[in-house]
Amino acid sequence: MTTPMRIELAEFEQDDPGARGEAHGELWRSQIHELCAIRGELLLRHDGFTSASQIDELAARHLPVLAAEAPALALELAGIARGAGVTLAQLVVLNHYTDLRELPAALRDEAVPIDRLRSDDPGGCTAVYLPGAARGPVLGQTWDTHGSAWPYVRLLRIRPRSGDEEVLCFTLTGCLGLMGVAASGLAITTNNLFTTDGRIGLLSSAVVRTLLVEPSAATARVRLARMPLGGGHNFMLADGRDFFGIECSARLQVLMQSGAGAAHLHTDHCFDPVLRQRERVPASSTSFRRMELATTLYVQQRPRDAAGLWALLASHEGHPRSLCSHGGEASGDAAASRTCGVMVMNLVGGEVLAGAGCAQANPPRQLGFTRWRGLEENIR
Numbered sequence: 001m002t003t004p005m006r007i008e009l010a011e012f013e014q015d016d017p018g019a020r021g022e023a024h025g026e027l028w029r030s031q032i033h034e035l036c037a038i039r040g041e042l043l044l045r046h047d048g049f050t051s052a053s054q055i056d057e058l059a060a061r062h063l064p065v066l067a068a069e070a071p072a073l074a075l076e077l078a079g080i081a082r083g084a085g086v087t088l089a090q091l092v093v094l095n096h097y098t099d100l101r102e103l104p105a106a107l108r109d110e111a112v113p114i115d116r117l118r119s120d121d122p123g124g125c126t127a128v129y130l131p132g133a134a135r136g137p138v139l140g141q142t143w144d145t146h147g148s149a150w151p152y153v154r155l156l157r158i159r160p161r162s163g164d165e166e167v168l169c170f171t172l173t174g175c176l177g178l179m180g181v182a183a184s185g186l187a188i189t190t191n192n193l194f195t196t197d198g199r200i201g202l203l204s205s206a207v208v209r210t211l212l213v214e215p216s217a218a219t220a221r222v223r224l225a226r227m228p229l230g231g232g233h234n235f236m237l238a239d240g241r242d243f244f245g246i247e248c249s250a251r252l253q254v255l256m257q258s259g260a261g262a263a264h265l266h267t268d269h270c271f272d273p274v275l276r277q278r279e280r281v282p283a284s285s286t287s288f289r290r291m292e293l294a295t296t297l298y299v300q301q302r303p304r305d306a307a308g309l310w311a312l313l314a315s316h317e318g319h320p321r322s323l324c325s326h327g328g329e330a331s332g333d334a335a336a337s338r339t340c341g342v343m344v345m346n347l348v349g350g351e352v353l354a355g356a357g358c359a360q361a362n363p364p365r366q367l368g369f370t371r372w373r374g375l376e377e378n379i380r
């Protein structure tokens with residue numbers, strides 16, 4: 001194998017969201033062009049869209065929702081487009097790829113089975129909330145998508161010069177954020193769910209960033225309930241005091257767990273019986289298998305801290321359909337899902353472990369906050 005890879009971190013201190021976006025776009029200009037092309041082509045090839053112009057048109061319809069719901073993020077996205085020299089519709093595809101895949105069937109009111117996907121795994125993630133560990137609760141997940149995405153995985157630190165905000169996000173070049181933790185102590189993970197009521201909604205990356213502005217898990221949960229989501233996601237919201245596990249389709253949100261005292265594990269299928277009625281998990285999905293693996297490994301390994309949770313998520317038990325997933329490597333199918341990175345967040349103290357690519361081949365990078373206001377170890 002190749003030498004271990006260290007996930008790249010970029011820090012943005014601009015107060016102006018447009019200027020922040022421009023710096024982001026300029027920094028990763030060529031990678032953003034490449035990823036826009038990859039994701040546009042994957043949508044066209046695999047997901048029932050009829051033409052590139054149809055994708056552009058559907059993508060552009062998300063922009064008014066973004067401007068209304070998250071005006072600062074709309075400016076940041078516009079800045080990224082300017083800096084990178086891509087269109088806003090291309091950036092919507094880059095940011096909202098998973099949700100867009102649910103759109104054709106819903107918008108055309110015809111059944112386009114998600115199983116049209118030729119890949120051996122349509123994507124997903126494994127997320128774990130670990131309570132009462134040695135140094136306080138920990139939240140983490142693998143981030144699994146088409147294998148061609150892993151070279152574009154990055155970390156963002158957003159710390160505007162004015163004020164006391166600071167956010168660490170796991171993301172892709174050109175993307176506002178996929179999961180993360182804020183100086184307030186609030187951390188968020190998201191899994192994809194294969195629900196069938198997708199609609200034009202708020203970009204999933206903007207959902208993550210908008211929630212991270214909230215002061216606590218409890219207020220983030222209230223904010224989430226008011227958001228016009230575009231597709232199915234499971235959210236874990238935690239701040240060391242509270243934990244909420246919420247399964248969402250675009251139009252229905254169900255609270256599955258409330259309370260920080262018990263562990264919570266989730267993959268990419270709904271646990272809620274009502275949501276299951278609006279769900280279509282592709283036969284090729286490894287979601288049920290990963291849930292079994294995660295549950296078994298949790299009992300066997302009894303992880304107690306961030307390093308323990310990293311080891312669990314990095315497991316190759318059952319390789320290649322393991323928690324650290326290596327789907328498509330044998331067949332060379334770049335569209336097959338694999339683990340493109342992992343992030344584990346300490347809810348006490350705020351230290352983060354993050355990496356790109358295989359979580360065993362690439363040891364995690366450790367990062368901390370300079371403006372942490374969440375729980376501290378010495379005052380617990």
Ligand SMILES: [Zn+2]
Pocket residue numbers: 314316324325326339358359360361
């Ligand atoms: Zn691996």
